[in-house]
Amino acid sequence: MQQQLIRELVALLGPKGVLSQPEDLMMYEYDGSVETGSPKCIVFPASAREVSEIVRLANRYEIPMVGRGAGTGLSGGAIARNGGIVIEFSRMNRILEIDVENLRAVVQPGVVNLDLTRAVEHLGLYYAPDPSSQKSCTIGGNVAENSGGPHTLAYGVTANHVTGLELVLPDSEIVRIGGKNIETSGYDLGGLFVGSEGTLALVTEITVRLTRKPEAVKTLLAVYDTLDDTTESVVDITVRAITPAACEMLDGFTLRAVEDFVHAGFPKDCAAVLLIEVEGLTEAVEAQTAAITEVCRLHRAREVRVARDERERDLLWKGRKNAFGALGRLSPMYYVQDGVIPRTRLPETLRRIEEIGRHYKLQIGNIFHAGDGNLHPLILFDERDRAQFERVVAAGREIMEHCVSVGGALTGEHGIGMEKNELMPLIFTPDDLALMERVRAAFNRDGRLNPGKVLPLGKGCGEIRIQPMTSTAITPAPTPV
């Protein structure tokens, strides 16, 4: 039967549109996460119609299917957990339209994030969501995961930048929702589909907003001798309602690794740095730079340096965006967390992560989107050491539990995927999850599209392994108004 399916796929897509040799399939067992899965075949459609035909075949043969962009995801979203067909979008990589007047672009899902910015930068425009993997990740994948990035602090995540979608539903129907206009009457279906991690539909075309480049940009590097001073600065910037475009933190361990790799200019003897960017009109940038410098100094920053030119700015950002890679040089594997906390809880959270690392005897590097409370603790390990790996998983879970206990969330931008789906009951009740399951079934009735993701698998057997945690975050007494 499988050979028959592959023959039909080849008939549909041509011999170059299908991979089914074991050595080819191996390449698609992984994504950016620590998970794996073995697909039966990889297909490369060139149009929505072909995607729809593939979905029809998958349904006829009753086998699972999963969409895949560049495979840079960090929660296993593009992994064929139950085998089946991987639908790879690299052939659908055209920018279909750039509508300068309306600040919109219409793109196919396989367009690489940074390529869109490159295609419009001569017009003074760019595409705002900027995940660290933007040189390789695709906009289709960004839509599935509702990707963020450092500059989402000021500009929002993918969901804030998508106005229209063409989708192939799991029953093979091709539908369009939204368009170039900022709102379409009716339910906000785009709000549901963006960030649904490829479990409700396959995206075949995306209409996104383009953003005008700011007049002025300043990048500041604040250098600290203690972690507490660093995190207190972030809290104070938020409290004073200063709104930088990005506010990133690298701890000493991480920045030393980065410095050895990228030579970005981070002082290697410090406890942590903040990389802060302010954008906008020249007047606003000047005022914000002064205000931020004052806050950092107040919290005993050893040095606050403003990047002198584009080269120095690029170098600082290169350091930030290559931080994962730099840590990867120190250890055979790393496990990236993606917790979110209320921003005011940063200092205690960092202290807690330190404790957890000590307790489990693990090296944890910290790279945060500090400004919006999105943490990326990165636990280094060697996957050949089974006992160590178990400690890694336990430490990861304790970090997540801490995030939830202070009123946070399991993932800020990497997605739940197959990495954190069993942790969902930490946040959501069985009723919450049952409704999400029902919405999934409304579109993905047979569960054939990207199975085993987002929602816990234990559910349905009357067994929920984790009780929702009650937040210990201080909630002020209700105020009647």
Added chain:
Amino acid sequence: MTGPVQSSWTRLEEIVGGAHIFADSDELTVRQVDGLSPSVVVLPADAAQVAEILRFAAAEKLAVIPRGSGTKLGIGSPPARYDISLDLSRMNRILAYDPKDLTLGVEPGVRIADLLRVLAEQKQFLPLAVPFAERATIGGIVAANSSSPLRHAFGGVRDFCLGMEFVTGEGVAAKSGGRVVKNVTGYDLHKLLIGSLGTLAVITRVNFRTFPLPPAQGTFVATFSDADAAFGFCRAIVHSVLAPQMLEVADPAAAHLLLSGDIWARIAPQTWSVIISAAGQPEVVDRYAHELGPMASKAGAQEFAPLDDAEAHSVFYRICEFPRLILEAAVFAAIFRIGIVPTTMAGLLGEISKIAVQEHFDLVTLTHASGILYAALLPTEGDTPSVAATTKAVLDVFRACGKPEFNSSAMLEWCPAEVKTAAGGVWGPPRQDFAQMQRVKNAFDPTGVLSPGRFAGGI
């Protein structure tokens, strides 16, 4: 009262207590929707009571319409059935406000005016500058996705709402999103509730991010001889480095309403007005003051002037209250809300204007340059149009908006109930995505307890 409602009385009374249930005709009349009265009014105290009421309604096959202060119940197609008015005005607490974290969690019955006063004490605000501001509640604003001129800079509810708690049509309390500013944990079900007019779930808590109040503001008006020039000026601003917090285009009639407060005055010159407000540090606002004038001249402006604080406040207030002011001036008005792109705004306005002339209606339009156009068809002075005449004009406008070249999507936000019925509802011609909306409805409210008939495609 008929059979099922009689028995519902006792059960509902058990749930909310005798002091919070009404069935006298005055209370029922006040809560009419499109002329249809409920049989009973209940005022739950919390989400648990909402859930019990809805479980009961689902079992008895009763129809429930949630309500805040009732300012926007006129929006939507006429309900197919209506038994219980679920009045959420008792659920009016601020549940969590963390000014240091710039986050907030509130019950649906909190009035936006009260909330803004609490936030202002901390020099913060929510960018919900919505109509019916003194009475409108958070639940109603979210359910109707009320439009705000501040959307230009801050986005709509979907862009700063962090999560919600709600009760589905089956009486199941659920939630999605959370309380942190960045979060992709689970499906964003709460986004579906924004603009759902109470057809999917009853909102019991909404979490928002809040924003710092800017230290300085400035408001400016430029006038133009025609729509093309006015929209041309808007595009010049959008494509400059300036990023105002509000950018509005008022046609001559709307300009009278906004600038003088009198919609029927016909004495000022027939000009199109662009109203801009900028916010930020004083130096930033000064920059707008210096640059906008020359930009306006270049775009062919007849006049350009900054407004003083009192004028600015008054104009901003009237822009926010635009639909209410229209309805107060003309109860028979038909007001469209149209999502559209900048390049086709002037063209679509031209088409709608032709329809108004042909069908003998006055037209008043106010456009948020970010992409929401309000077009109001008013009876000409002293005239009371027939339902048939208004319906004809309404259908013509839907047809114009549906032309693919305009990239627009229209709903008839306000009009007399008779016109809604005659026009086949307020959602315009059927679209392909209605089927997808039905799937969502079936997941949240499979038996059609919540606001049946009010939504697109008869949902």
